[in-house]
Amino acid sequence: MTVTGLLSVTLEVPDLEPGIRFYGDAGLEVSVEGETAFFRCKGQAEAAIVLKGGHGRKRLHHLALRAQELDRLPALVSRAGGAVVPPPEGHSTAGLWVTDPHGMLIHLLDVPAAPALTPNDRPFTINEPGRVGRVRRSAILPASAYPSVQPLRLGHALVFTPDVSASVAFMTEGLGMGLADRAQDVIAFCCARRDSDHHVIAFAKSPGVGFHHASFQVADPDAVGRGGRSLTKKAGKGDWGFGRHTIGSNFFHYIQDPWGSWFEYFSDMDFIDDYALWTPTNYGMEDSLASWGPDVPHDFVHNYEMD
Template sequence: MSVQSLLSYALTVPDLKAGQCFYSTFGLDPAERDGVLTFRCDGRDQDQVFLVEGKKKRLNHLNFGSDDKGIAAIRGRMQQRGLAEIDAQHNVFGGGLWLQDPDGHPINVRPEGPRPWRPAPAFTINSPGHYQRTGERGAPHRHTARPHRLGHVLLHTPNLDRMVAFYTEVLGMRLSDRVPGIIVFMHLPTGGDHHVVALLADTRPGFHHASFEVASPDEIGLGAQKVLGSGYRNGWGFGRHVLGSNFFHYLRDPWGSLAEYFCDIDQIPADGSWKAEDHGPEDSLYLWGPAVPEDFGANFEEA
């Protein structure tokens, strides 16, 4: 009785054209509806990123999918806690349940699931003693990254405990792993990716990054090469995380937040058998990769 998927996120940004250019270069397909920019992943009939024009960049809202029973349960838990419903942020985003998390981010939960989509072809590589690619010549012939789905978001928060309580107790997400006082990873009770919403302790709220799944480490490399070759700033990568264990590369968007390519993230079963663990700070970042840039965890959102 909870949220069951992360469908999309929306940012308010001061320059829609700059946003269209960045996300298109990143590999998403842009469109426009009632003055709002929308972006889709390759092979998916569903908007996963929205850009709304406004004075300064901030998270406009997060949009989760559930079913009628799940929404009724969330409404019940809101009533127990005295949490009020709020108005939709824009007519483009439509109905469902609207509420606010403790940092004031609008949250939309609607009776909708991820639309059918065309999964990426399986990625195979040869390894010692396991030669699957026979009769093929050279690296896979793709020239750019084409993300297949939105995976997760990471938010800065000055209210780590209250935010975790909201996402787990009101929305019904589950704890995956945490580095106490620093970062908390949460997954959906329907199982799947190791983290769908993650929270980073900070002095003020902010949108740190959103992450998109691609088919392979090759595609991460191709995507990063194109984004960096188009003049955007590097965020951090190429590397492999410890918690979630995904390959990653982060690129800076025009407002200092990040878009991440990922693949091979740990999968959590839906049966509730996953036990969240506390980890040391050394596990919060990476197994291997370039040194962490000093500004990687910085919050570029204005107060």
């Protein structure tokens, strides 16, 4: 086993202030050190999103992944078309820094997993035909009873790549992940091989590398809806949701960030306990984005980092 999960996404941006407002409104806790802003889920020690200000434009700097057996990885990375590189100036020297065949920078760290999340006090249950799961209580409280939605953890990130198949090959052969599912050569989803969300890293086809979105788990589908509507009003840009994906099965709401990429709230993701018992599906393009939901925004899969 090598990669076991996603730790963080680091972006270069021109100015920190729009990001501080946006991710703060999204429910993340912020701390700022000089020209770097760190955004954490409540109760978690490590940042999920890192913004480095003072750059000419927004750009993906690197992904940080939790991994084991780092001593095995240099040879695997090299054979898969990547390279081991020195730590970038000003960044941690711990772990292993590598690039994939397209130059995307990845920081691999052997660190403990975050503590398991506490189950909901009010589990999300439904009354369906022939099976009643909720008796003698209302599913929904008065609107004033709900606090602002706060993300519980970073679940996955989707990045752009010029060659989806080559990126998947690198993640599976070089970093020991598994291909969960794909839609032709346009989008693909990679998971860890044990006890993994359906996807940890996903790839969408584009002329070059770039950041598409980071996805954060919230308590239940209602929190996806509440959080999505609230952040959409505050951000004042595009959104896509409420809806449900075919690939991964999760409920979603995406909100466009200040630089044209996206933030996703999600709930109810498929789970792969043992990749050896999973069979990937190659879906048609009609199932590549959603089972149901609003019309897809015209720029939802536009890589603004290539403009």
